[in-house]
Amino acid sequence: MPKANTVDELMGLAARRFKKDAVTLLPGGDVFESLGVDSMQVLELLSELEAHFDVEIPDYELREVRTFAQLAACIDRRL
Numbered sequence: 881m882p883k884a885n886t887v888d889e890l891m892g893l894a895a896r897r898f899k900k901d902a903v904t905l906l907p908g909g910d911v912f913e914s915l916g917v918d919s920m921q922v923l924e925l926l927s928e929l930e931a932h933f934d935v936e937i938p939d940y941e942l943r944e945v946r947t948f949a950q951l952a953a954c955i956d957r958r959l
Contacts, residue, residue, distance in 0.1 A: 882907070882952030886933075886959075890952050893932060897925055907949040914948070935959060 887907045895902035898915045905914050911922060929951075930936055935958035945951050 882949050882956050886956050887949055887952035889932075890929060890955065891948050893929060894925055894948070897928060905948060907952070908947050910946050911948060911951060912946070929955065933959065 891905040891907070892902050894900070894911070894915055895905055898917060898921070900915060912918070915921075915925075917925070926937070926942070933955050935955055937954050937958060941954050941957075942951075945954060
């Protein structure tokens, strides 16, 4: 279970990057569908998130990640 502040911060960063309204994003929402982005754009977001949180998330951990909550849990494991 991700920390509430991590998932909120992550969704805020994603919303700003892709010019979305953060209140429309939900922790259980699909990152791709919620943001209307493709895999290349998600990789760019991931690089930004790794720099922001000062973590490195291995590719193998991201294979099954689809939601903001899952991504936040990956970040929390590295903090």
